[in-house]
Amino acid sequence: MKYPTVLGVNIDHVATIRQARGTTYPDLLEAVKEIEKTGAEAITIHLREDRRHIQDMDVPAVMNYTSRRLNLELAATQEMVDIALAVKPSDCCIVPEKREELTTEGGLDVIGQFDRIRSATRQLGEAGVRVSLFIEPDIKHIDKAKEIGAPVIELHTGAYADQATPEGEQHEFERVLKAAEYADSIGIHVNAGHGLHYTNTRQIADISVIRELNIGHAIVARALFVGLKQATEEMLAQIV
Numbered sequence: 394m395k396y397p398t399v400l401g402v403n404i405d406h407v408a409t410i411r412q413a414r415g416t417t418y419p420d421l422l423e424a425v426k427e428i429e430k431t432g433a434e435a436i437t438i439h440l441r442e443d444r445r446h447i448q449d450m451d452v453p454a455v456m457n458y459t460s461r462r463l464n465l466e467l468a469a470t471q472e473m474v475d476i477a478l479a480v481k482p483s484d485c486c487i488v489p490e491k492r493e494e495l496t497t498e499g500g501l502d503v504i505g506q507f508d509r510i511r512s513a514t515r516q517l518g519e520a521g522v523r524v525s526l527f528i529e530p531d532i533k534h535i536d537k538a539k540e541i542g543a544p545v546i547e548l549h550t551g552a553y554a555d556q557a558t559p560e561g562e563q564h565e566f567e568r569v570l571k572a573a574e575y576a577d578s579i580g581i582h583v584n585a586g587h588g589l590h591y592t593n594t595r596q597i598a599d600i601s602v603i604r605e606l607n608i609g610h611a612i613v614a615r616a617l618f619v620g621l622k623q624a625t626e627e628m629l630a631q632i633v
């Protein structure tokens with residue numbers, strides 16, 4: 394049986410354009426409104442420690458405005474946990490963060506940062522937030538996520554998306570497939586995301602145990618030419 398796969402649209406890069414000039418536009422809430430005209434199920438934002446795109450005030454603003462689930466991505470720091478606890482989004486995805494990176498490069502170090510990630514997961518979980526851990530498609534990391542007590546994982550599809558050859562893509566796809574099936578078999582809810590585009594999403598969406606895909610850059614880039622509503626609908630057509 395295949396679980397239905399839903400789409401979370403990451404709107405960080407709408408804020409990237411706004412922050413490039415320090416303007417009040419493009420308005421994040423207008424972006425949410427366009428996305429809500431589609432069947433996308435969640436809105437995803439990442440409050441980075443360097444505040445390069447999403448700003449603190451955006452978090453309650455989007456949370457209060459959207460009628461969809463809000464998935465807040467955050468680093469496992471007490472500052473970020475406190476911000477999340479003040480807003481209590483339905484979902485939080487804990488991600489690794491390095492200031493100098495262009496985007497989230499690689500999954501969480503669930504082995505080396507075990508205590509810190511477990512503390513963040515517990516605090517958020519006790520507040521009723523469903524916590525997801527963004528991890529590499531690796532059995533060892535899935536076992537650690539289970540030990541931490543996370544009900545959800547998001548498998549990092551960056552390595553899959555970055556492959557330049559069909560053989561490389563197939564190899565990375567199989568890693569994602571194996572990891573997803575293993576996680577589901579031990580009772581973890583499996584999401585995936587990063588680097589997914591209009592040409593490589595279907596294969597991941599077709600994995601029977603994948604519940605949700607979080608996609609941002611490709612949709613916001615496509616929206617320049619067709620608008621956010623159509624760009625989201627075109628991605629949904631790859632998923633359902």
Ligand code: PXP
Nearest residue numbers: 497527586587588607608609610
């Ligand atoms: N999932 C997580 C945890 C992320 O950090 C990101 C990037 O912010 C995404 C999904 C979306 O990646 P992309 O913008 O490449 O679609």
